Amino acid sequence: MTPMKEDYLKIIFELGGKSKKISNKQIAIGLNIAAGSVTEMVAKLVEEGLAEHTPYSGISLTEKGIEIAEIMVRKHRIWETFLVEKLGYKLSEVDDDAEVLEHVTSDRLLDSLDEFLGYPTHCPHGGVIPDKEGHYQEDSHTLLADVPEGKVVMVDRFIDNRELLNYLDEIDLDIGDKIQVMHHAPFEGPTTVKLIDNVSDTDERQISYKAAHYVFVQEVRPPINKR
Incomplete structure (x- = not known):
C-alpha cells in the first residue's frame, strides 16, 4: 500500500465515503491535486477491492477500504492532536x-501516543479518532453548503486541508460556532452566515463556495421548555 493510496482512502473516508458516493472533484479539492489525475487512482482502488465506483455517481469505500482508512485516520489525527496540544x-x-x-508510525508507538494524550476522541479540527478496537462515533456529513437559508447550525468539523484551515482562520470561523445561514449566493457565490452567540447584530461572515463544501455542521436543536 503506497502513501498516495492511503491518502486517497483517507480523504474519501473523511468526506463520507463510508456510506455515500464521493465525486472525483471533491477528492481533487481535498488533496489539492488536478481533477484529471483522480480517475486513474480511483480505477486502481476499485481494481484492488478497496472502493466501488458508480459512473456519474461517485466512489465509496468497500469494507476492506474502510478498515485501512480507519487505521490511517487514527494515526493522522492522533499525531495532529499531539502536535497541537x-x-x-x-x-x-x-x-x-x-x-x-x-x-x-508503528502500532506500539501509536498506542503509546494515544495513552499519553488521554485517549482523545476528536482531533483539533473536529474529526473523529477511532479507538484501538476501531470504535468511534460517526462524523457529521452535513455540508454548510447544503443547509437551508434561515436555519441555525453549529460548526462541527473541517476537512483537513491546509489552504482551507488558513482561510477559516482569516475569517475567524471556529469549531463550536453557532451560525445562522442567511443566504447562498447563486452561480457558486459565497454563503453568508451570522454568528448567533456574538453580541453584535452585524457580525456576519461570507464563506466562499468552495469552503462551504468542506465545513461540516450539526443541527442545533431548540431547548425543551419545561413547565
Whole structure:
C-alpha cells in the first residue's frame, strides 16, 4: 500500500465515503491535486477491492477500504492532536508533519501516543479518532453548503486541508460556532452566515463556495421548555 493510496482512502473516508458516493472533484479539492489525475487512482482502488465506483455517481469505500482508512485516520489525527496540544502547532500547520509521521508510525508507538494524550476522541479540527478496537462515533456529513437559508447550525468539523484551515482562520470561523445561514449566493457565490452567540447584530461572515463544501455542521436543536 503506497502513501498516495492511503491518502486517497483517507480523504474519501473523511468526506463520507463510508456510506455515500464521493465525486472525483471533491477528492481533487481535498488533496489539492488536478481533477484529471483522480480517475486513474480511483480505477486502481476499485481494481484492488478497496472502493466501488458508480459512473456519474461517485466512489465509496468497500469494507476492506474502510478498515485501512480507519487505521490511517487514527494515526493522522492522533499525531495532529499531539502536535497541537503538546508542541504548540497552529491548526493550519499540523497537516504536513502529521502526513509524514502517520506513514512511519508503528502500532506500539501509536498506542503509546494515544495513552499519553488521554485517549482523545476528536482531533483539533473536529474529526473523529477511532479507538484501538476501531470504535468511534460517526462524523457529521452535513455540508454548510447544503443547509437551508434561515436555519441555525453549529460548526462541527473541517476537512483537513491546509489552504482551507488558513482561510477559516482569516475569517475567524471556529469549531463550536453557532451560525445562522442567511443566504447562498447563486452561480457558486459565497454563503453568508451570522454568528448567533456574538453580541453584535452585524457580525456576519461570507464563506466562499468552495469552503462551504468542506465545513461540516450539526443541527442545533431548540431547548425543551419545561413547565
